Amino acid sequence: MKKLMLGNEAIARGVYEAGATVATAYPGTPSTEITEYIARYDEIYSEWSPNEKVALEVAIGASVGGARSTCAMKHVGLNVAADPLFTAAYTGVNGGLVIFVADDPGMHSSQNEQDTRIIARAAKVPVLEPSDSQECRDFTREAFRISEEFDTPVIVRLTTRVAHSQGLVELGERENVPLKPYAKDPGKYVMMPAMARKRHVVVEERLARLAEFSDTTTLNRIEWGDRKIGVITSGIAYQYAKEAFGNASFLKLGMVYPLPEKLIREFAANVETIYVIEELEPFIENNCLRMGIEVKGKALLPLIGEYSASLIRERVLGQKQEKLNSINEEIPVRPPVMCAGCPHRGIFYLLKKLKLNVTGDIGCYTLGALSPLESLDTCVCMGASIGMAHGMEKAMGKDTARKTVAVIGDSTFIHSGITGLIDIVYNKGTSTVIILDNSTTGMTGHQDNPATGFTIKGEPTRQVDLVKLCQAVGVDRVRVCDPFDLAETERIIKEEIAADEPSVVISQRPCALLKNVKFNGVLKINTEKCTKCRMCMRLGCPAIVDRGTHVEVDPALCTGCDLCTKVCRFNAFERLGGENA
Amino acid sequence: MRSTSIMIVGVGGQGTLLTSRILGNVGISTGADVKVSEVHGMSQRGGSVVTYVKMGEKVNSPIIEKGEADILLCFEELEALRWIDYAKKDASIIINTQRIDPMPVITGKAKYPENIIEKIKAEYQNVAAVPALELAKAAGSIKAVNVVMIGVLAKRTEIPEDTWIDVIRKTVKPQFVDINIEAFRKGYAL
Numbered sequence: 101m102k103k104l105m106l107g108n109e110a111i112a113r114g115v116y117e118a119g120a121t122v123a124t125a126y127p128g129t130p131s132t133e134i135t136e137y138i139a140r141y142d143e144i145y146s147e148w149s150p151n152e153k154v155a156l157e158v159a160i161g162a163s164v165g166g167a168r169s170t171c172a173m174k175h176v177g178l179n180v181a182a183d184p185l186f187t188a189a190y191t192g193v194n195g196g197l198v199i200f201v202a203d204d205p206g207m208h209s210s211q212n213e214q215d216t217r218i219i220a221r222a223a224k225v226p227v228l229e230p231s232d233s234q235e236c237r238d239f240t241r242e243a244f245r246i247s248e249e250f251d252t253p254v255i256v257r258l259t260t261r262v263a264h265s266q267g268l269v270e271l272g273e274r275e276n277v278p279l280k281p282y283a284k285d286p287g288k289y290v291m292m293p294a295m296a297r298k299r300h301v302v303v304e305e306r307l308a309r310l311a312e313f314s315d316t317t318t319l320n321r322i323e324w325g326d327r328k329i330g331v332i333t334s335g336i337a338y339q340y341a342k343e344a345f346g347n348a349s350f351l352k353l354g355m356v357y358p359l360p361e362k363l364i365r366e367f368a369a370n371v372e373t374i375y376v377i378e379e380l381e382p383f384i385e386n387n388c389l390r391m392g393i394e395v396k397g398k399a400l401l402p403l404i405g406e407y408s409a410s411l412i413r414e415r416v417l418g419q420k421q422e423k424l425n426s427i428n429e430e431i432p433v434r435p436p437v438m439c440a441g442c443p444h445r446g447i448f449y450l451l452k453k454l455k456l457n458v459t460g461d462i463g464c465y466t467l468g469a470l471s472p473l474e475s476l477d478t479c480v481c482m483g484a485s486i487g488m489a490h491g492m493e494k495a496m497g498k499d500t501a502r503k504t505v506a507v508i509g510d511s512t513f514i515h516s517g518i519t520g521l522i523d524i525v526y527n528k529g530t531s532t533v534i535i536l537d538n539s540t541t542g543m544t545g546h547q548d549n550p551a552t553g554f555t556i557k558g559e560p561t562r563q564v565d566l567v568k569l570c571q572a573v574g575v576d577r578v579r580v581c582d583p584f585d586l587a588e589t590e591r592i593i594k595e596e597i598a599a600d601e602p603s604v605v606i607s608q609r610p611c612a613l614l615k616n617v618k619f620n621g622v623l624k625i626n627t628e629k630c631t632k633c634r635m636c637m638r639l640g641c642p643a644i645v646d647r648g649t650h651v652e653v654d655p656a657l658c659t660g661c662d663l664c665t666k667v668c669r670f671n672a673f674e675r676l677g678g679e680n681a
Numbered sequence: 682m683r684s685t686s687i688m689i690v691g692v693g694g695q696g697t698l699l700t701s702r703i704l705g706n707v708g709i710s711t712g713a714d715v716k717v718s719e720v721h722g723m724s725q726r727g728g729s730v731v732t733y734v735k736m737g738e739k740v741n742s743p744i745i746e747k748g749e750a751d752i753l754l755c756f757e758e759l760e761a762l763r764w765i766d767y768a769k770k771d772a773s774i775i776i777n778t779q780r781i782d783p784m785p786v787i788t789g790k791a792k793y794p795e796n797i798i799e800k801i802k803a804e805y806q807n808v809a810a811v812p813a814l815e816l817a818k819a820a821g822s823i824k825a826v827n828v829v830m831i832g833v834l835a836k837r838t839e840i841p842e843d844t845w846i847d848v849i850r851k852t853v854k855p856q857f858v859d860i861n862i863e864a865f866r867k868g869y870a871l
Contacts, residue, residue: 104705104715130720208720232716232743265743266705266717342741410746421747424770425804431763432791434783436693436728464726472788543726637788642727645782646789654781656814656823 102268107258110233110269111200112137114240115170118196119277120144122162124155126515127544128174129209130263131202135172136547139556143274148547148556151482151515152177156184156199160253163197164289166280168244172200175216176481180516185253186223190299191289192251192306194280196244199225202258205379206406209543211462211479213404215381220255220357224303226310227255227357228319229335233267239354241272242319250306250313257356259379261336261406311358319354322367330371332364332384332395336407341377343409344417359387368393375400375416379407438467440643441612441619441659443538446583447507448473449639449667450590456505456597457492461485461517463509464542464611472640476507483508483516489531490524498530502597505532505605511541511549514564518573524602525574532596532603535566536583539610546614570604577603584609586666612659619660622676624653629672636664636673684737686745687834690764691756692781693730696827699853700754701732703831706848707840708736718743729760729783752837754830756813757781758797765801773837774805777813777830809833809871816867822857825864832868842869 105113111134115123123146125135139146149155152173162169173181178201188197204210220227226246230239236258243254287295314320329348333341334356341350351367353359368374368388376385376397385397400415401407413419438445448468451458452475460466460476461484469476478488489506508517513535524531541547548554553563570578577599581589589607596603610617627650634651636644643657644664653664655676665673687704691697701717708715713736720730733745745767753768755761755776768774776798785791794800802808811833817825828849835845846862853861 102709104709104717260720261718261743264719266701266715266719267740267743268709268715336743339741339743408744408746409742423766424748424768425765427762427765427800427804429762429794429800430791431759432783432785432793434692434727434729434759434763435785436726437784439694439726467726471784471790640784640788642782642784642787645787648789657781 102270104266105233105269106133106264106266107230107233107236107262108133108264109137110236111240111256111258112141113269113271114237115198116141116144117237117272117274118168118241118244119275120168120170120244122159122167122169123172124149124158124170125172126150126152126155126177127541127547128177128202129544130204130260131172131174131177131200131258132544132547133263134200135556146556148549150550152181153184156181156188159197159199160184160188163193163195164191164282165194166282167195168277169195170198170200173202174210175201175203175214176210176212177201178216178219180482182219182223185225187291188253189224190291190296190303192302193247193253194282196247197253198240198243198247199253199255200258201255202260202263203380204260206260208260211481213380215383216255216257217356217383218381220257224307225253225255226250226355227257228354229257229356230262230354231335231338231352232262233265233269235354236262237269237271239319246313250310252306252310257335259336307358311361314355314358314360315362317355320360320363321352322363323350323352325349327371328373330367330374331377332367332374332388333377334384335379337377337379340407340409340412344412353384356384359384361391364388364391364393377401377407377412435470436467437470437640437642438464439612440641440657441617441661443583443607443609443611444468444536445473445639445641446586446589446663447534447536447607448475450586450593451475451505451507454590454593456503457500459485459488459492459504459506461506461508461512463512465507465509465536468507472638482512483520486517486520486531486533487523489533490520490527490529493529493531498600501530505534505593505597507534507536509542510535510537510539510551510566513566514550518569521570521575521602521604522573529602530600532593532605534593534605534607537566537606537608540614542611542613546611566606575602575604577601578606579603580606580608582609583607584661584663584666612661619662620675622653622655622658622660623662623664623673624655624676625651626672626674629670631670633669635667635669639663639667684735684740685751686749687734687752687754688745688750688764688767689732689734689754689756690760691730692760693727695730695756696824697730697732697756700827700831701734703848703852704734706852707845708734710844710848711736711840713737714740716740716743729763731764752834754834756826756830759783759793761801762794762797768805770805771807772805773834774801774808775830775833776801776808776810777826778810779814779826811868811871813868817864820864820867821860825860828861828864829868832865833871835865836869836871
């Protein structure tokens with residue numbers, strides 16, 4: 101029977117059918133649902149790990165222990181996990197090890213647009229690339245087989261449009277894969293120089309065998325059509341190319357590293373003009389050029405952003421879609437915003453009011469950079485806020501530190517903020533770190549983490565105590581505040597930035613979207629009391645709307661969080677009651 | 682079956698994901714190949730959200746491009762205007778007459794365009810303006826706006842009413858089935 105499945109859900113199904121028993125991940129759009137769906141299978145142990153490096157190490161351990169195991173992450177997560185990846189390529193596997201990495205061309209939810217194929221090639225790890233949900237399921241099963249046959253980790257590379265598109269999937273049964281025997285084998289698993297030198301030889305030999313396999317596997321296939329145009333493509337780009345080129349000939353690559361050189365030569369010899377259609381880097385194209393095969397790719401199509409059938413039609417075939425109407429209206433943009441009731445709003449309102457330098461981090465709170473809160477100065481990668489605040493202090497001096505704070509979410513702090521904080525303590529910094537503890541991993545859709553006290557299955561577990569943790573690494577000044585108590589929070593922030601030693605402020609209030617968060621009914625503005633001073637507009641709350649003549653509350657959006665009542669000096673906000681009551 | 686491209690546009694949090702799931706399942710029940718594409722993550726936080734549902738004998742690209750949509754289902758007026766170029770000239774355009782101001786309008790940096798429905802009607806023949814929020818309220822929950830919209834859309838397809846109701850029954854949570862079917866009927870009756 102066929103089922104409509106998200107690409108990520110089909111990956112989870114493939115993992116289940118392949119008989120895997122251990123799955124790890126740190127959430128990251130567009131990869132998150134892979135592990136959320138895996139967690140629904142009781143036959144598979146699954147976990148949210150503190151970060152991608154730990155996640156991959158756990159999966160490698162499970163593989164060495166004999167289990168089919170997996171690890172999932174977004175593209176930038178692979179940077180964090182690169183250290184274990186590069187050496188796991190040397191050790192190889194015991195039970196099959198498959199790593200799912202989701203790239204984000206167009207950066208729907210990411211800070212950069214890197215191409216996982218290049219990291220995989222540097223790590224000397226084979227890469228499969230599905231182009232729809234059915235292939236997500238099929239390639240996953242095949243990836244486990246390849247991993248065990250060739251004794252290597254395998255990467256399955258997704259992009260946003262494959263991960264987050266639903267398509268029909270033919271399901272299969274779960275294979276019963278017993279745990280492989282575990283035997284000590286230091287020559288294979290202890291990578292110190294003498295052993296690693298021998299293993300590197302094995303890696304190169306393996307890559308040569310994988311290249312031969314790439315020429316014969318059904319993952320790569322030729323679809324002959326009109327031979328005037330030949331298209332070499334993979335992943336979601338294949339789907340766009342099919343629509344744009346129609347009846348041309350296609351070399352559809354499912355295994356993109358190592359590439360099937362014989363097959364590429366055979367294809368090239370039988371078509372007139374060859375186009376390589378691939379999003380992001382010219383990975384296939386450069387390989388073809390290196391082989392001496394003349395192809396057209398990035399000369400016509402961009403290195404940046406997502407492709408589409410119409411983009412290919414326009415750039416390659418010169419067919420432009422005409423506009424079908426004469427509407428030429430100026431359309432205001434609709435950027436994402438912090439939700440009504442968001443606990444981060446109080447903190448960013450204050451940081452702007454105090455005119456502080458703010459090093460930021462990855463999460464919903466990155467939205468604090470946007471108007472009207474506009475208080476976040478930097479965002480680089482997970483955990484960077486803390487190291488960067490310290491770096492600014494060391495470069496610009498203590499006066500700067502007294503005007504600077506780092507902001508980081510609870511999950512991001514656990515991911516890679518702790519080491520930055522240790523650096524501040526160890527190297528005599530005086531920076532102030534604000535941990536925005538909203539009791540969840542918000543941006544990726546509410547995953548639990550070590551600070552929430554629940555596992556991926558929702559089971560209670562030991563909760564990391566952020567106060568004790570910060571104290572344990574040597575921060576003597578750890579303060580806790582409620583970001584909706586603006587007066588108290590402002591007082592605490594002022595005291596801590598003035599202090600001549602490291603300090604941590606833990607801003608505690610759960611995400612307004614969590615089910616257990618309830619307020620006492622929506623607010624409205626009493627127009628007789630309102631002086632239209634528009635102080636409340638500085639909060640950037642989507643529920644408070646400037647109508648030009650007056651300001652009003654949108655009752656459909658208001659959560660009743662009350663933050664506006666604390667900035668209004670005229671007590672114009674009144675409680676209305678209503679659906680949220 | 683005839684291939685159909687449906688684009689659902691709205692504001693993050695309006696329930697467009699459930700809409701696409703129901704439309705996808707209806708497509709499958711007619712025996713079609715179906716692809717549904719959506720974007721999760723940062724764009725959901727009150728941003729402009731677009732979801733594509735494509736059905737037909739064989740669907741390749743999961744996304745719909747300018748001039749390709751047979752049906753443009755708009756949960757909010759400004760979003761209808763933003764994505765109007767994606768509609769075919771004879772597309773069925775269904776617009777919920779609801780206005781949600783984006784942050785640049787809220788802060789006074791930009792103006793919300795006037796008379797959006799009239800402007801679209803002047804260019805396209807097949808435009809329906811629907812007070813879905815009021816109809817959803819009447820059905821029992823303002824959260825059922827999406828199912829009211831599905832009802833309006835369903836009336837414009839050849840797929841029988843029972844198929845839609847059957848899919849809604851199977852897709853939404855059991856405790857919300859009655860409200861959602863009521864909301865669907867209110868849309869279908871328009």
